[in-house]
Amino acid sequence: MTDSAISTRLIIRQPDDWHVHLRDGEMLEAVAEYTARQFARAIVMPNLAPPVTTVDAANSYRDRIKAATGTNFTPLMTCYLTDNIDPAEVVLGFGKGVFTACKLYPANATTNSSHGVTNIQNIYPVLEAMQRIGMPLLVHGEVTDVDIDIFDREAVFIERILSKVIADFPDLKVVFEHITTAEAVEFVDGSGTNIAATITPHHLAFNRNAIFQGGIRPHYYCLPVAKREKHRLALRQAATSGSEKYFLGTDSAPHLSDDKESSCGCAGLFNAPYALESYTQTFEEESALDKLEAFASENGPRFYGLALNDTRVVLEKLDNQAAKEFQTDSGPVIPFLADETLSWKFAGFEH
Ligand code: NCD
Ligand code: ZN
Numbered sequence: 057m058t059d060s061a062i063s064t065r066l067i068i069r070q071p072d073d074w075h076v077h078l079r080d081g082e083m084l085e086a087v088a089e090y091t092a093r094q095f096a097r098a099i100v101m102p103n104l105a106p107p108v109t110t111v112d113a114a115n116s117y118r119d120r121i122k123a124a125t126g127t128n129f130t131p132l133m134t135c136y137l138t139d140n141i142d143p144a145e146v147v148l149g150f151g152k153g154v155f156t157a158c159k160l161y162p163a164n165a166t167t168n169s170s171h172g173v174t175n176i177q178n179i180y181p182v183l184e185a186m187q188r189i190g191m192p193l194l195v196h197g198e199v200t201d202v203d204i205d206i207f208d209r210e211a212v213f214i215e216r217i218l219s220k221v222i223a224d225f226p227d228l229k230v231v232f233e234h235i236t237t238a239e240a241v242e243f244v245d246g247s248g249t250n251i252a253a254t255i256t257p258h259h260l261a262f263n264r265n266a267i268f269q270g271g272i273r274p275h276y277y278c279l280p281v282a283k284r285e286k287h288r289l290a291l292r293q294a295a296t297s298g299s300e301k302y303f304l305g306t307d308s309a310p311h312l313s314d315d316k317e318s319s320c321g322c323a324g325l326f327n328a329p330y331a332l333e334s335y336t337q338t339f340e341e342e343s344a345l346d347k348l349e350a351f352a353s354e355n356g357p358r359f360y361g362l363a364l365n366d367t368r369v370v371l372e373k374l375d376n377q378a379a380k381e382f383q384t385d386s387g388p389v390i391p392f393l394a395d396e397t398l399s400w401k402f403a404g405f406e407h
Pocket of ligand 1: 077103166167168196277278279280307309310323324325
């Protein structure tokens, strides 16, 4: 092989996705394979309707996911925290290996979060138990107050809620999910090793202008909403810095295109089909391909106390035309990067 041929292949330990919405029913059937083909494991969000709040519900959801993906993929289940969540159920589920973590949605922060927590004090008994047993808390970090500007909701959440939770539970493991601001990066960098964050491919790739480029573009709308350019640059710096605190979490959140292209469109991007390619492109642009494996495949399992994957995957540098849409029985879903030409292609496993 010539040097240039060698440089067109990148082989890394197989990654995991530490934040994904796999949905249920026919949407699960339609989307799960795109996660399972590239990721060995994924932290599966519990915001179904109704949400996953019991060990039984998590067990049966896990079975439905496995039926859709086959046995090579391991879904790691999460428990949706409500005001009335029973700490004993959470502890039981963690002890049995059914729940890997708990998810905090502030009430009404995002899709299917109406059962979320209305006041953080309401879940203090559960946080106490989680700190004791070493169970991670995954946080959707946005306040929901209508008087707070939507672009400030993450920064205000840090000030009002997250700082207090961490002060009150100094040993609690916390993943600040899908961070979107320089303030979040600063907060995570300045916290102890028990505080980490996931970063999505889309928040690394575009800023808030993409939502309004020549018209309103619902397929770029997600929560937390993309912020201004200086924040995107801070995220890119954090992801590619080599810090063990940051790891891959796609927040792939499919909605039917009709539900997004609407007078009140749903938040969420379906990025699973091209997630790894998109991250790779970002790391290449930042001259940090040597840091991709740690971000995608090592920092996450280390934070969760899980083994690293033994398998390796291959990425090839070549023009890769992304699909315009994916079909479900109820209509199409438009993916992130639809119809664009990507510069990398996931090429399966190393043999
Ligand atoms: C997610 C969804 O659709 O479930 N939407 C999103 O914009 N990310 C919920 C969430 O993670 O906020
Ligand atoms: Zn999410």
